[in-house]
Amino acid sequence: MGRTNGSKHPTLATVAEHVGVSRMTVSNAFNRPDQLSPALRERVLAAARELGYHGPNPMARGLASGRTGSLGLVFDYSLTAALTDPATAQLVLGVATECEARSLGLTLVPLLEGADERHVRTALVDGFVLYSVTQNDARLRAVQERGLPYALVDHEPVADGAPRVNVDDRGASRKMAEHLLELGHRRIALVHGWGNPSRTLAEAQDHTDYFVGAERLGGWLSAGLDPATPVASGPGHRRETGRIAAQQLLDLPEPPTAVLAFADVLALGVMDAAAERGLEIPADLSVIGFDDIPEAATASPPLTTVHQPHTEKGAAAVRLLLDSDDRESVLLPAELVIRSTTAPPRS
Numbered sequence: 001m002g003r004t005n006g007s008k009h010p011t012l013a014t015v016a017e018h019v020g021v022s023r024m025t026v027s028n029a030f031n032r033p034d035q036l037s038p039a040l041r042e043r044v045l046a047a048a049r050e051l052g053y054h055g056p057n058p059m060a061r062g063l064a065s066g067r068t069g070s071l072g073l074v075f076d077y078s079l080t081a082a083l084t085d086p087a088t089a090q091l092v093l094g095v096a097t098e099c100e101a102r103s104l105g106l107t108l109v110p111l112l113e114g115a116d117e118r119h120v121r122t123a124l125v126d127g128f129v130l131y132s133v134t135q136n137d138a139r140l141r142a143v144q145e146r147g148l149p150y151a152l153v154d155h156e157p158v159a160d161g162a163p164r165v166n167v168d169d170r171g172a173s174r175k176m177a178e179h180l181l182e183l184g185h186r187r188i189a190l191v192h193g194w195g196n197p198s199r200t201l202a203e204a205q206d207h208t209d210y211f212v213g214a215e216r217l218g219g220w221l222s223a224g225l226d227p228a229t230p231v232a233s234g235p236g237h238r239r240e241t242g243r244i245a246a247q248q249l250l251d252l253p254e255p256p257t258a259v260l261a262f263a264d265v266l267a268l269g270v271m272d273a274a275a276e277r278g279l280e281i282p283a284d285l286s287v288i289g290f291d292d293i294p295e296a297a298t299a300s301p302p303l304t305t306v307h308q309p310h311t312e313k314g315a316a317a318v319r320l321l322l323d324s325d326d327r328e329s330v331l332l333p334a335e336l337v338i339r340s341t342t343a344p345p346r347s
Contacts (some may be wrong), residue, residue: 011055019047030055069196070105071095071318072125074143076133079110080179085237086293087263087310088131091153094314095129102322109139117142129153129317134209143305151321153313156211163320164329165313169212172306173219173260176288179304179336180258181224183344185286187232189256191266193237202227213262216290220260230256242269243276250277257285257345264289264296266304271299271341282343292337301340308334 016023021044029044036044048054073095075082082088107279109119109128120128120142120294128143128150132343135156143150144160152164180188190201190275198204205217205227221227230252234244242261249256250273261267266288274285281287281301289296292307309332 009331010048010051012053014051015044015048015053018051019044036264045134046144068105068124068126069103070107070125071099071321072107072109072120072123072128073131074109074120074128074133074139075131076111078112079108081237082108082110084143086265086295087291089312090293091131091314094311094316095318096314097311098315098318102318120291121146127151127321129314129321130155131314131317132210132212135211136209149321151317153317154210154212165316165320165332166211166330167308167332167334168214169334170222172290172308172336173216175219175224175336176260176290176306177220177225179338179342180260180286180288181256183286183342185258185345186223187254187256187345188258188260189232189249189252191242191249191259191261191270192231192233193241193245193262193266194233195235196231198231198233200227200231201229204231209222210248216262237263239265239269242266244269245271246270246273250274250279258264258311258342259285259287261287261289264291264293264303267303267305267341268295268299271303284339284347288342289315297339301343304339304342305337306334307337308332 012023012026016026025036026044027040033041073092075088077085077088082092096106106126107123109123112119117138120139127148130140130143130150130152132154133140150162152162154163154166174214192198192204196204198207201217201220205214205221208214208217230249232245232248234241242265244257246269250261259270267287270287271281274281279285287303289303289305291303296303296305312332320330
């Protein structure tokens, strides 16, 4: 037997007519199986399979119930960049783990040129977690205009008081710089990503659009770094980015004796550039990263870095979003982990 009534697109009504039951019975077979006897439910589902009907439209079901059973995660990277960046991948894991514990689905809304706002407005979700977007991001405005609950990660306060999950980026960055200064370093440089055009610490602070960037730059300044501290960058935000940026710094007339990197992946690239030039770490060049990704501890030598709990950041954001009795913003600790890539400069 095939599809009845010549229908190319079988519907719930098609199945009901074929089996000789009501539409409600077919709906219950998919959505409330406890309302039917096992034999009747199996007869309905068998007919649905035969006719090529795969169940009620999830969008219509969500609109009818007012719930979709899914959350949206908005982040400021392409999908491939987010899933290959170790720190971001850990945050996504935290969000997914908490969703799974609550039997919720997860919709990823990455940075898609020309389509970002549209994807937010049409996403079939009950709320959003927004990770490291800017204050002027059209997707943030779209979330606010939809009126759905949302939580922010790595973000400044917003006017409607949405809950936030942050780490103490400013305090941790200050400790990074203080560590190098206490070791005796005075020629310190910074490595940025995403092709940042800034050439000094002061320029970088004036031009950053991101809360985390502003906090880390502010922490380095508060530690006493010169506003003229050199900054270098490269395309993207990968290990190769750090290598390219470090080559620029090592070509300076007075190359740095220490480098602060915005992220561990960049710091590992700095170490690659040093090795290419026969420089010994930390004797010739001290390096500090930020994130404490798994590769930091296994690097050769192990990387001095700032540890932050990426997975917990994602999980905490979901809890803030869903638990009505726990909507206070969260500040998680970020701690300097001193390993083997920092030492006093050569005399």
